Amino acid sequence: xxxxxxxxxxxxxxxxxxxxxxxxxxxxxxxxxxxxxxxxxxxxxxxxxxxxxxxxxxxxxxxxxxxxxxxxxxxxxxxxxxxxxxxxxxxxxxxxxxxxxxxxxxxxxxxxxxxxxxxxxxxxxxxxxxxxxxxxxxxxxxxxxxxxxxxxxxxxxxxxxxxxxxxxxxxxxxxxxxxxxxxxxxxxxxxxxxxxxxxxxxxxxxxxxxxxxxxxxxxxxxxxxxxxxxxxxxxxxxxxxxxxxxxxxxxxxxxxxxxxxxxxxxxxxxxxxxxxxxxxxxxxxxxxxxxxxxxxxxxxxxxxxxxxxxxxxxxxxxxxxxxxxxxxxxxxxxxxxxxxxxxxxxxxxxxxxxxxxxxxxxxxxxxxxxxxxxxxxxxxxxxxxxxxxxxxxxxxxxxxxxxxxxxxxxxxxxxxxxxxxxxxxxxxxxxxxxxxxxxxxxxxxxxxxxxxxxxxxxxxxxxx
Numbered sequence: 001x002x003x004x005x006x007x008x009x010x011x012x013x014x015x016x017x018x019x020x021x022x023x024x025x026x027x028x029x030x031x032x033x034x035x036x037x038x039x040x041x042x043x044x045x046x047x048x049x050x051x052x053x054x055x056x057x058x059x060x061x062x063x064x065x066x067x068x069x070x071x072x073x074x075x076x077x078x079x080x081x082x083x084x085x086x087x088x089x090x091x092x093x094x095x096x097x098x099x100x101x102x103x104x105x106x107x108x109x110x111x112x113x114x115x116x117x118x119x120x121x122x123x124x125x126x127x128x129x130x131x132x133x134x135x136x137x138x139x140x141x142x143x144x145x146x147x148x149x150x151x152x153x154x155x156x157x158x159x160x161x162x163x164x165x166x167x168x169x170x171x172x173x174x175x176x177x178x179x180x181x182x183x184x185x186x187x188x189x190x191x192x193x194x195x196x197x198x199x200x201x202x203x204x205x206x207x208x209x210x211x212x213x214x215x216x217x218x219x220x221x222x223x224x225x226x227x228x229x230x231x232x233x234x235x236x237x238x239x240x241x242x243x244x245x246x247x248x249x250x251x252x253x254x255x256x257x258x259x260x261x262x263x264x265x266x267x268x269x270x271x272x273x274x275x276x277x278x279x280x281x282x283x284x285x286x287x288x289x290x291x292x293x294x295x296x297x298x299x300x301x302x303x304x305x306x307x308x309x310x311x312x313x314x315x316x317x318x319x320x321x322x323x324x325x326x327x328x329x330x331x332x333x334x335x336x337x338x339x340x341x342x343x344x345x346x347x348x349x350x351x352x353x354x355x356x357x358x359x360x361x362x363x364x365x366x367x368x369x370x371x372x373x374x375x376x377x378x379x380x381x382x383x384x385x386x387x388x389x390x391x392x393x394x395x396x397x398x399x400x401x402x403x404x405x406x407x408x409x410x411x412x413x414x415x416x417x418x419x420x421x422x423x424x425x426x427x428x429x430x431x432x433x434x435x436x437x438x439x440x441x442x443x444x445x446x447x448x449x450x451x452x453x454x455x456x457x458x459x460x461x462x463x464x
Contacts, residue, residue, distance in 0.1 A: 040110070041066045043075065044091040050103035051091040052200035052237055054110045057193060059233035061114035065093075104133060104197065111193045118193045128187045132194035139172035141201045148209045151248050169205075173218045180220035182366045184227075184425075189373030191228070191421075199228045203238060211246045223357060231421040304415065306384050306408045312347025316408070320386060320464045323446070336443045349410050350431035350442055353389075355401035357425065367391055367399045368459055374422040375463045381416050384408040387463035388445040392455035400455060404431070404445040405463075 040058070042065050044051035051067075058065045075081055076088040084099040085092050092099055093106045100106050111118040120126045146165035150157035176198075179186070186194040202225050206215075215222045228234055229241050319339060326335040361367040371389045378385070389403035407413060417423050431438050444452050448460045 039064045039066050041068055041094040042091055042106070043068060043070050043081070043093075045070060045072055047239075048091060049200050049204045052203065053103050053107035053197050054091065054093060055237040056196045056200065056234055057107050057111040057118065059236055060116050060118060060191070060196075061111060063110060063113050065110070104137065107193060107197060111196075117188075117190055118196070120187050120192055125187050125192075129192050129194045132186045133197050135172070135176075136194070136198040136201045139175065140169070140198070140205075143168035143172065144201075144205045144209065148205065148248075151209075151250075170217075173221055177218040177220045180224045181360055182363050184224075184370055184373070184422075189369055190377070191231070191233075195228060196234075199225060199234060200238075203229075203241065206241060206243050208244055209247060211244050214247050215243075220360065227421070227424060230424055232418060304384075306413060309347065309409055312344045312408075314342050314344035314348055316348075316384070316386065316406075318342065319406075323386075323462075323464065331447055332443075336447060339443075339446065340439070345433055347408065349407055350433075351405045351407065351412055352429045352431060352438075352441070353403045353405060353426040354429075355426055358400045359398055361391075361393075361399040361401065362397045364391070364397065364399060364458065367397075367401065371401060371459075371461055374420075374425075375461060377420045377422055378416070378463060380419055381407075381413065382463070384413065385416075385463065388448070389461045389463070390445060390448075390452055390457055391459040392452055392457055394456060395458075399458060402445075402453065404442050 040063060042051060042054060044067065055065055055067075070076075070090065072090075076090060081092075082088055084094065085101040089101055091103055091106060092101045093109070095109065100109055118129075120129050143165045147162060147169055149155045150162065185191060186198060202221075206225060212222075229238055319342060322335055322338050326338075355361075355370075361370075368391060371391060375387070375389065378387075385405060385407050387403055387405040389401065391399050391401055393399040405412070407416075412423070412428055431442060433439060441453070445460075448457060450457055
């Protein structure tokens with residue numbers, strides 16, 4: 001079973017109601033999608049890239065998805081299953097309103113269960129999301145299947161067809177690479193359904209077809225893929241990804257494919273499917289939003305570890321007020337001097353951050369958008385942090401993103417590294433307070449002179 005899903009039960013599929021819904025899902029039918037805590041059931045083989053789409057979307061919107069045991073050629077041939085889909089395809093999802101088949105449609109349904117920005121922020125961005133979903137399906141997934149399928153005896157290998165599939169795959173990758181040269185995400189400044197579906201589509205060729213050497217022609221695609229699969233919502237579903245060592249050129253048995261060991265059902269699936277007597281009642285109570293004994297009672301919210309640190313004589317809000325209220329002409333003498341007087345190295349730490357992919361920053365407004373998006377997603381740390389982020393370099397670019405962060409505690413907070421995926425795009429180095437040059441560099445970031453680190457200051461943004 002995939003990480004982040006609820007435990008499967010055998011009764012979740014073989015049930016008497018006509019849509020194959022469990023009692024929990026059937027009871028949820030009477031309530032609007034967005035108003036209930038419901039469990040959806042997704043029928044799929046293990047590590048199916050097409051199932052990844054909905055499962056990752058579920059991680060973002062906070063919906064539980066149950067993955068019942070599934071045996072290809074058996075489950076999908078049963079009378080119950082064929083009532084849900086006309087041709088027995090997977091993935092298939094069972095919702096309170098009925099079944100949905102076709103993976104992109106399933107992903108759209110799940111992504112729409114809560115407003116998390118997965119469809120963009122306006123009509124234009126929504127159209128762009130749909131554009132890139134179609135692109136990933138038609139320009140990446142289709143030629144990849146035509147290329148990799150015959151290599152593992154899924155179809156007849158025909159030289160002309162394979163050559164065309166390779167050409168089309170490279171064309172799709174080149175187009176995607178060109179777009180990602182100036183964009184962190186496909187649409188806007190956050191993950192959307194377009195990214196979820198594109199990364200899902202890319203997992204199979206990365207694992208079973210495209211080696212690191214092959215992908216050197218497409219460095220922005222490679223960077224994009226490895227950045228996103230490390231985000232917790234992706235990793236909870238996809239798990240660890242191992243890139244194939246070299247592009248296969250000879251026909252091999254499917255059992256020899258690096259994808260086979262991932263997709264082969266585990267032996268303990270049957271054990272995991274053993275029903276428990278109390279499961280239907282508990283599931284029904286959960287779907288209806290009710291409590292089932294002590295376990296159903298709301299648990300107190302855990303305190304942030306930073307709130308448990310010993311008190312610090314430095315009051316972060318006092319520094320933020322000093323920074324905001326000091327006039328430019330007095331900034332060095334009042335604000336900078338005041339900061340170092342109030343700074344508590346036992347209760348706080350200072351960190352330089354340097355963007356890893358500055359060669360991509362050829363367009364100023366796109367670079368500025370990257371920084372703005374990063375600071376927006378760091379909002380969860382506002383109570384515990386202060387920062388200055390600077391865009392440096394010549395007027396014509398490329399531009400360099402650097403910054404300095406003040407954090408509560410002695411390290412970059414773990415919850416920040418876990419929750420804000422942009423952090424993976426930066427190199428973090430702790431400020432050495434015994435080095436006067438490093439302290440002066442911190443002061444320069446705060447003060448915003450014309451040049452920092454020998455580079456012209458183009459823009460600066462404050463996080464406070």
